[in-house]
Amino acid sequence: MQRQDVIALVFAVIVAAFILGTGQWAYGNLYGPLHNYSKKPLVEIVSANATNIDGHTYLVLNVTDVNGPDAYQTSVPIIVVSNSTFSLTLNSTQIYTQTVKIVQAPWNLNKKDGVSGVGGLELWLGAEAAYTIRINQLEPGQYTVTLYVPEVPAVSTSFTVSAGA
Amino acid sequence: MEKTEVINGLGSYVPAVYLLPLRIGVGWMWLDGGLRKLVLAPQKVNPSSASFVLGKFVTFLPHAGPFEAFLKYMLENPSLGSPFLIVYSVLELVVGTLLIIGLFTRLAGFGGALMAASLAPAFWLGSTCEDEWQIGSLLVAGGVVLMLSAAGRKYGVDSYLYKRFGDRGVLNTGILRHIKLW
Numbered sequence: 001m002q003r004q005d006v007i008a009l010v011f012a013v014i015v016a017a018f019i020l021g022t023g024q025w026a027y028g029n030l031y032g033p034l035h036n037y038s039k040k041p042l043v044e045i046v047s048a049n050a051t052n053i054d055g056h057t058y059l060v061l062n063v064t065d066v067n068g069p070d071a072y073q074t075s076v077p078i079i080v081v082s083n084s085t086f087s088l089t090l091n092s093t094q095i096y097t098q099t100v101k102i103v104q105a106p107w108n109l110n111k112k113d114g115v116s117g118v119g120g121l122e123l124w125l126g127a128e129a130a131y132t133i134r135i136n137q138l139e140p141g142q143y144t145v146t147l148y149v150p151e152v153p154a155v156s157t158s159f160t161v162s163a164g165a
Numbered sequence: 166m167e168k169t170e171v172i173n174g175l176g177s178y179v180p181a182v183y184l185l186p187l188r189i190g191v192g193w194m195w196l197d198g199g200l201r202k203l204v205l206a207p208q209k210v211n212p213s214s215a216s217f218v219l220g221k222f223v224t225f226l227p228h229a230g231p232f233e234a235f236l237k238y239m240l241e242n243p244s245l246g247s248p249f250l251i252v253y254s255v256l257e258l259v260v261g262t263l264l265i266i267g268l269f270t271r272l273a274g275f276g277g278a279l280m281a282a283s284l285a286p287a288f289w290l291g292s293t294c295e296d297e298w299q300i301g302s303l304l305v306a307g308g309v310v311l312m313l314s315a316a317g318r319k320y321g322v323d324s325y326l327y328k329r330f331g332d333r334g335v336l337n338t339g340i341l342r343h344i345k346l347w
Contacts, residue, residue, distance in 0.1 A: 011309050018282065019302045025230075026289040026298050037228055038292045069292040070224035107240035110220035126226035 040152050041068030043076060043123060047130075048145050048159040050138065057138040057161060058100070061145065063113075063121065064128035075119030078148035081135065086143075088135060092120035101132035121147070184316035188264050191307040194300075195277055196261025202254040210251050212243045219246045225287045232286040256280060264311065267321015271312045271345040272335065278308030315347065323347035 023029035027036055046062040059081065065074045077092040090098065096117040104112055105128035113129035114122045121131060138161045146156035201209065208214035222236050229236055239246035260280065263273035281304030288298040310316075317323030326333075326347045334342040 007313060011313060015306050015309055018305060022285055022288050022298060022302065023295075026228075027291075027295055036291060036295070038290045064227075066227035070221070070290050071292065107223055107226070107237045109223060109240045109243060109246075110215050110217050111223045124223060126223040 037067045038069055038125075039067075041074035041123075041125075041149055042066050042152065043074060043147055043149050043155055045145070045147065045155060045157045046128065048157050050143070050159055050161045052137055052140070052161060055137055056134045057136065059133045059135060059145065059159075060130055061121075061133065061147075062128065062130040063123060063147070064105075065123040065125050068125055070125045073114075073119070073122040073124055074149060076121035076123070076147045076149055077119055079120070079133070080146040080148070081138070081143055082146070083141065083143045086138075088138075090120075090133070090135070093117045095120040095133065098134050099131055100134050103130040103132075105129060181314060181316050181319035184311065184314055185320055187307055188267060188270065188311055188316045188321070191274075191277060191304060191311060192261045192264030194261070194304060195257045195280070196265060199254045199256075199258030199261060202250070203258060210247065210254060212247045217243070217247075219243060219250050222246075224290065228289045229286040236286060253280070264317075267317030267319075267323050268326075269346050270317025270321060270323050271315055271347055274308045274311030274313075274316075275344055276308075278305045278312065281305045281308060312345075315345070317347055 020030060024031070028034045043063055043065050046064055048059070048061050050057050050059045052058075061079075063076070068074050075092075077095070079090045079095055081088045081090075096115050099115045099121075102113065102115065108124070108127040108129065111124040111127050113124060113127050113131075115131065116122055123129070140161050142158055142160055144156050144158050146154050148154045202218060203210065206216065208216045209218045211217060212219070219239060222240055225236055226233055239249065256276065257280070260273045260277045263269050264277065281301050284297065284301045284304075288301055290297045291299075315323065315327075318327050333346045335344045335346060336342065
């Protein structure tokens with residue numbers, strides 16, 4: 001075996017290991033189920049809490065999108081707040097008009113999460129923001145907030161409405 | 166046959182000139198990346214612009230694994246991230262130009278392979294196919310081939326350097342001796 005053969009084989013192994021390793025990590029190409037995290041969005045609710053102030057409930061939703069395409073935003077056009085005896089549905093227009101504040105995560109450099117009358121909450125992949133949404137006052141207690149994203153299962157979490165000021 | 170040719174185990178030859186399309190292809194990929202950011206659309210490296218490319222790093226975050234902390238640090242400190250981006254873009258220009266004209270081809274191939282590997286945190290992104298992974302992997306493999314084969318010694322400036330100086334390492338010491346300039 002010539003010196004060139006050894007060098008070529010060594011680098012072929014390095015390149016193959018890199019390609020196979022990253023392919024497995026990124027897409028499961030070698031074993032286990034195939035995956036592609038940039039196909040469909042996956043919205044996560046990082047936290048949810050609410051406070052009653054001056055006759056309104058201020059729902060603070062900290063949300064992020066951890067899967068899906070990177071070229072455009074993921075939309076959350078419907079939000080439902082409910083408990084065993086109550087349900088409130090906000091459509092995209094209501095989400096837009098009733099969002100009073102958006103606090104961006106410090107790493108949202110120029111990909112700022114936003115809100116629109118068409119898409120509701122609009123989330124960039126990887127970005128994170130806390131939306132404050134003003135709704136009619138809820139009775140203090142435990143509620144569930146559910147976010148509906150087109151073509152993927154809804155996500156929900158529970159939160160407590162405190163009496164506040 | 167000249168020393169500029171790669172001899173395979175079957176006794177046949179792969180003239181270095183056959184690697185010219187790869188040199189130009191890989192070189193142009195890098196050159197184009199640098200040209201877009203630094204020349205054609207310089208707002209891409211302007212931190213106050215909405216087009217600032219560093220901002221796109223946020224989309225790498227969710228599955229960046231061990232690179233997540235570094236990416237967040239860059240995003241939260243754009244005054245550091247901006248010079249990093251400019252240096253990277255200049256390197257793209259330099260590596261691309263060197264590969265195309267065949268100057269310091271082996272070193273440029275080595276550098277290009279390392280730069281392509283550094284894109285790994287984005288490899289999971291590919292909404293239509295396995296885009297980033299395929300691009301990065303092919304640039305790594307292409308860079309390694311150009312590094313090993315001394316592809317610039319045919320139709321490249323390296324041919325003159327090789328004829329005049331022979332083989333030269335980056336430095337005549339340790340492992341750097343084995344990283345050839347051309």
